[in-house]
Amino acid sequence: MTGDVAVLGAGMHPWGKWGRNFVEYGTVAARAALTDAGVDWRDIESIVGADTVRGGYPGYVAGATFAKALGWQGARVTSVYAACASGAQAIATARAQILAGLADVVLVVGADAAPKGFFRPAGGERPDDPDWLRFRILGATNPTYFGLYARRRMAVHGDTVDDFAQVKVKNAASGALNPYARYRKRVTAEEVAASAVVADPLRLLDICATSDGAAALVLSSMDFAQRHGAADAVRIRAVSTVTPRFPTTVLDLPDISTDSAVAVQPAPETFRASIARAAYEEAGIGPEDLSLAEVYDLSTALELQWYEDLGLCGAGEAAKLLREGATALGGRIPVNVSGGLASFGEAVPAQAIAQVCELTWQLRGDAGDRQIEGARVGITANQGLFGHGSSVVAVR
Numbered sequence: 001m002t003g004d005v006a007v008l009g010a011g012m013h014p015w016g017k018w019g020r021n022f023v024e025y026g027t028v029a030a031r032a033a034l035t036d037a038g039v040d041w042r043d044i045e046s047i048v049g050a051d052t053v054r055g056g057y058p059g060y061v062a063g064a065t066f067a068k069a070l071g072w073q074g075a076r077v078t079s080v081y082a083a084c085a086s087g088a089q090a091i092a093t094a095r096a097q098i099l100a101g102l103a104d105v106v107l108v109v110g111a112d113a114a115p116k117g118f119f120r121p122a123g124g125e126r127p128d129d130p131d132w133l134r135f136r137i138l139g140a141t142n143p144t145y146f147g148l149y150a151r152r153r154m155a156v157h158g159d160t161v162d163d164f165a166q167v168k169v170k171n172a173a174s175g176a177l178n179p180y181a182r183y184r185k186r187v188t189a190e191e192v193a194a195s196a197v198v199a200d201p202l203r204l205l206d207i208c209a210t211s212d213g214a215a216a217l218v219l220s221s222m223d224f225a226q227r228h229g230a231a232d233a234v235r236i237r238a239v240s241t242v243t244p245r246f247p248t249t250v251l252d253l254p255d256i257s258t259d260s261a262v263a264v265q266p267a268p269e270t271f272r273a274s275i276a277r278a279a280y281e282e283a284g285i286g287p288e289d290l291s292l293a294e295v296y297d298l299s300t301a302l303e304l305q306w307y308e309d310l311g312l313c314g315a316g317e318a319a320k321l322l323r324e325g326a327t328a329l330g331g332r333i334p335v336n337v338s339g340g341l342a343s344f345g346e347a348v349p350a351q352a353i354a355q356v357c358e359l360t361w362q363l364r365g366d367a368g369d370r371q372i373e374g375a376r377v378g379i380t381a382n383q384g385l386f387g388h389g390s391s392v393v394a395v396r
Helices: 020-039 060-071 085-100 130-136 141-156 162-173 189-194 222-228 271-283 302-310 318-323 340-344 348-364
Strands: 005-016 045-049 076-080 105-113 198-199 213-222 234-242 292-295 377-381 389-396
Touching: 005 020, 005 085, 005 222, 005 348, 020 085, 020 105, 020 213, 020 222, 045 060, 045 085, 045 189, 045 348, 060 105, 076 085, 076 377, 085 105, 085 234, 085 292, 105 348, 130 189, 141 198, 162 189, 162 302, 162 318, 162 340, 213 222, 213 292, 213 348, 234 271, 234 348, 271 292, 271 377, 292 302, 292 348, 302 318, 302 389, 340 348, 348 377, 348 389
Parallel strands: 045 076, 045 105, 292 377
Antiparallel strands: 005 213, 005 234, 105 213, 234 389, 377 389
16 A cells, blocks of 8 residues: 545536637646645646647647646646546656655646547558557447447347446436536437447447546645645545556457467456456455446446446446446446546546546535435546556545
8 A cells, every 4th residue: 555645626627529729628627626726826846737649749748738828837747648548647647746755736637629520540650559450450440349349248248238228328317417527418228229320239329429628636745735724635545557467368449359368377357357456455445445436438338347347246247236226326336426428528638537536526525416425435447548557546
């Protein structure tokens, strides 16, 4: 176990399709987090930016971009990129700086202005890039992968298209209560079934959109929090950013083949399960201690997989957990009470930070109509391309 860091402030820019620069969204979120923390920008000692690949420069200079937008004041600056895990990497970097004594109070920001449609690789010919290869050789866009994963769950565990639809119904009901969500409308299973097929068996409403949006956090040492009058602040107790283990025997995005297990036995757990285990071990907790989870629901089927990877149930039991209402608001272990990506859409550098914003508000008791009574411990899961693990544990 390592030391805690305090979450003094959380802020977001509402998600949608606003047609403006990502810097504007990130600045709004940053100022909201600073106001929430009661900390002046000039007192921030370090700023960590989760990069957007649409920043206009090959170096993706998000940290310095936000520092400039807020007003140069001499703070240490860092920029990180780990695809969808960028936000968690930014939180991990800020936490490491605080625990190392390099900074007492750090601003973490992620923002994006996403393209229309599904995400695609950057331009150019890159035959050694597995992400490029799956698009150009196989035509395996992200929705294709989501559909294949859903088919695997149907074949291996007996999940049904109605189970997938019920995930969307659950998340839309919570998203309707979230002022930052892009989609704030409840849907029915019949509406999911009637939406266009994108990658059979998944319909349009089974798959998350791409969005503009931003999220920010102000993190500090526990000593700073106490001096600041926030001794009882929400604390980040673990950040898991582990990589897969050889061999990998289950196909995972963006890889288009698996490693052979002939010479080396597979690990006892999958990559995603190892992300959660590392977070639990560092935090000194288990799934039985959780009050809520915010997970990476790129598709409805992938949310079900996270139930199992987080240890909320056994292998093949995710649909049963869903049907029992355990993962709904008011259930035994609510999942994605923010509304999830189903209600927000993807703003890649911001989404792992947004998950921690939701944990923060829930653990404080500030989540309004979607508040989980007595919430004390929460976990996030947000896997990034190319083997970037992403999980954060927050406690109160």
